[in-house]
Every structure is written in structure tokens, then in C-alpha cells.
Amino acid sequence: MFFNSLLTNFAALEVGQHLYWQIGNIRLHGQVFLTSWILLGALLVFISLGTKKMENDPKGLQNLLEFLWDYIRDLARTQIGEKVYRDWMPFIGTLFLFVFVSNWGGALIPWRLIKLPSGELGAPTADINTTIALALLVSLSYFYAGLSNKGWRYFEYYVHPTPIMLPFKILEDFTKPLSLSFRLFGNILADELVVGVLVFLVPLILPIPVMFLGLFTSAIQALIFATLAAYYIGEAVEEHH
Amino acid sequence: MLAFNFFGATEGGLFDINATLPLMAIQVVALTYILNSLFFKPVGNVVEKREKFVSNNIIEAKNKLSEVKKLEADLLTQLQSARTEAQRIVSEAENESDKLYKEALELANNEANASKEKARLEIESQTSAARDQLSKQADDLSELIVNRLILEK
Numbered sequence: 001m002f003f004n005s006l007l008t009n010f011a012a013l014e015v016g017q018h019l020y021w022q023i024g025n026i027r028l029h030g031q032v033f034l035t036s037w038i039l040l041g042a043l044l045v046f047i048s049l050g051t052k053k054m055e056n057d058p059k060g061l062q063n064l065l066e067f068l069w070d071y072i073r074d075l076a077r078t079q080i081g082e083k084v085y086r087d088w089m090p091f092i093g094t095l096f097l098f099v100f101v102s103n104w105g106g107a108l109i110p111w112r113l114i115k116l117p118s119g120e121l122g123a124p125t126a127d128i129n130t131t132i133a134l135a136l137l138v139s140l141s142y143f144y145a146g147l148s149n150k151g152w153r154y155f156e157y158y159v160h161p162t163p164i165m166l167p168f169k170i171l172e173d174f175t176k177p178l179s180l181s182f183r184l185f186g187n188i189l190a191d192e193l194v195v196g197v198l199v200f201l202v203p204l205i206l207p208i209p210v211m212f213l214g215l216f217t218s219a220i221q222a223l224i225f226a227t228l229a230a231y232y233i234g235e236a237v238e239e240h241h
Numbered sequence: 242m243l244a245f246n247f248f249g250a251t252e253g254g255l256f257d258i259n260a261t262l263p264l265m266a267i268q269v270v271a272l273t274y275i276l277n278s279l280f281f282k283p284v285g286n287v288v289e290k291r292e293k294f295v296s297n298n299i300i301e302a303k304n305k306l307s308e309v310k311k312l313e314a315d316l317l318t319q320l321q322s323a324r325t326e327a328q329r330i331v332s333e334a335e336n337e338s339d340k341l342y343k344e345a346l347e348l349a350n351n352e353a354n355a356s357k358e359k360a361r362l363e364i365e366s367q368t369s370a371a372r373d374q375l376s377k378q379a380d381d382l383s384e385l386i387v388n389r390l391i392l393e394k
Contacts, residue, residue, distance in 0.1 A: 016255045026260035036265070040272060047280045054287045056294075062287075069284040090277035097276065098269060129261035137266055189255070220346075 015193065017119040029127055031116060036124040039105040043097060072096060072226075075130050075203055079230030084237050086147060088230065091141060095134060096226035103188055103218030107195075123188050125221075133183040135177035146236030155158040160240055176232060180225065195213065 019030040040094035050061035058066050072093040076085040080092075106123020114121055124130045158169040191214040198207040 016257070018257060028259065028264065029257070029261040032261055032265070033268075036268065038324060042269075044275065044279065047276070051280060051283050052278045054283060056287070056289075056291060062284075065280065065284055066288055071280065072281075073285075091273050093281055094269065094273040094276050098272060124265075127261065128256055129258055130265050133262045134256065134264035134269060136262075137269060 018170045019116050019119040029119075029129060031119045031121050031161055032124045032127045034131060035105065035111065035121050036102065036130070039101045039124070040098070042105075043101045045185060050124065067172060068095075068097075075223075075226060076230050080234040080237065084145070088141070088233050091137075092226050092233075095138070096222055096228050099134070099184065099225045100219065100222035102130070103222055104215065106188065106192065107214045107218050112196075122192055124216075125184055126188040126192050128181065128185050131181040132177070134184070134225070135181035139173070139177045140179060141229070142232040142236040145233045149237045151238075154236065156240060157236065157238075180228060184221055187217055191217055 019034075021028040021030040021033075046061070047065065050065040060188070073085075073089060076089040076092045079085075081087055102123050102125040106126060111121035120174060143154075146157065150156075160168050160169075195207055195210055195214055198210055
């Protein structure tokens, strides 16, 4: 009896429901785009405000943006290496910012107050399409990085210490995007679900520590995603001796 | 009714993969270009310009410091040589004055000796002259005494 009512309660969370947009023959998850546009719009406004009047002695927002830039540069440089990190810094930084803004936006903004005809607004990264898109972009990037830097010699990497590694390295090309996408998707969705269930069951005080935990997880996931993406690119451009 | 439609095949579900995926990928790629021109390039320029400025200043300051040290050492050697030169001049002057003093002393001594000798000679000649005169007077006197005695007889 209790179990049944719990399931009905879960139903109120509308797991796996989407706001469908139909454009011609293709169907889109509208809620993902809506939240991502709002969050990215906010990000771009924030960045354009901070970079509007750049000075040699940074003040206010410019300070924060420079700190962010420095943080991303350090991340890219340590993972990719001194030689080519410059080319990939914007991509790594964009991944970090996109995932971070999506995660935090999903956790901080009370989207549930906005009623949609179907589905509900939430972190764009809690949708498997988004995380797979990001992970596939990372896969394409490291292939491109390896091929453009080393040409066909990139494939030496697959037999790198010994040819025995070949099947494992090929398998890695599939596990990398899989683990990237599912890690992010699972963490963010789980966080949303836990907070949602707790809010539903005990609306006061109790969900707050879990919400803080969610913010922490969100930031960590953004860092992990960007670091791993940079690491894969670094691995692809690394010279073996 | 079970709302947990995880693997809902046709409509909805958590793993409902559709055109959202490629469109999201395109959106992220576009975002990369936008952020590159709006954020990474301008902020990078400013930060790197400043880093260059700071490192240039540090290099310049280091150069100036080494220059100062070189000048200091230069001045120190100059001071050292000036000091020895001064010492040399002082000792030279001392020697010179010593020599001059000795010369003057010798000259004065010689002069004194000469005048002493001259005085002695004069005294001697005067003494002998006086003695001669005295003996002549004595002779005269004795002659006179003799004459008188002879005449009285």
C-alpha cells in the first residue's frame, strides 16, 4: 500500500517526461533547450558585462573572469601539455562552463515553479541527449587533435607499449564517451531526483543539506568532465618515445 | 499506473534519444566559438599582456640591479685606488718635507759652522794682533826703561 503511494508520489516528479517540440519530422526535448538558452544567455550576459571594459588593473567582474580564465588555462595546460593546450583551451573551457552553468542552474533555480504542459524544466545535463552530445564532441575532438598533430602516426597510440593493447585501446574509444556521458547524466539526474523526492516527502529543512551536496556534486562533475576531456586530448597529442 | 517509464520505447523515458542530441552538439560548438571570441581571446590577451608586462619589468629590474652592483663594484675599486693614491701622495709629501727639513738643517748647520769658524779666526787674529801689540808695547816699554836707566847713570 505504502509502496504504491510512493510510486504515485514519484509520478509527481514526472521522471522521463519531456516537453516535445515537433519541427517537421524531428522531435526535440523542448525543456532542455529552454533551460539551456536561459542559462547560456545568463552566462553570455555575465561574460559580456565582465569583458565590456577590460583594464590592465582588473576590477570587479573582470577579476572573476580572469580568475576563471586562469583556472581553465591551468586545467588545459596540465592535462594537454604546453605545446597545444592553447588550441584546445576554448573547447575545454566551454565544456567546463556549459556543464557547470547547466548543473548549478539546474540545482539553484526553482524551475519546478514554472509549470509546463508536459515534463518539467531542470538541468540540461540531466538529459541523456545533452551528455551524449558533449561526450561525442569530446571523442571527435581527441581524434581530430591526434590526427591533426601527428597524422597517421596517431594510430601508433593503439599499439603503444605493445600490440596486445590494441583491442583494449579500441574498446576505450567506446567506453570513453559512454562513461563521460553516463557519469554526468547519472550524477545530475540522481541529484535532481533525490532533492525532488526529499522536497516532496519533507518540504522543510531536511532537503537543504542534500541541496548543498548537490551543488558540490554539480561543481565536481563539471570539473571532472572538463578534466577528462582535456586528458583524452592530451593523451591523443602526446608524443611517445 | 506506473510512471517510472525509464525505457519507454516510443514516447518519453529517460533514455529517449532524438534530434536533441545533434542540435545540442551544434549549440555547444557554436557556444565554443562565441565564448572564444567573447571570453577566452579578450581575457587571454589582457592576462597575457599583463604577464608579459610583469615579467618584462622583473627582467628590467634584475638588469638594473646587476648594473647597480657593477657600478658599486666599480666605485669601490675607484675608491680603493684613490685611497692608495692619496696615501702615496701623503707619504711622498712627507718624504719631500723630510728631505727639505734635512737640507735646511744641513744648510743652517754649515752656515753656523762657517760663521763660528770665521769668528774663531777673527778672534784668533785679533788675539794675535793684540798679543803682537802688547809685546811691541812691552818692547817699547822695556827699551824706554833701559834708555832711562842708561841715561840716569
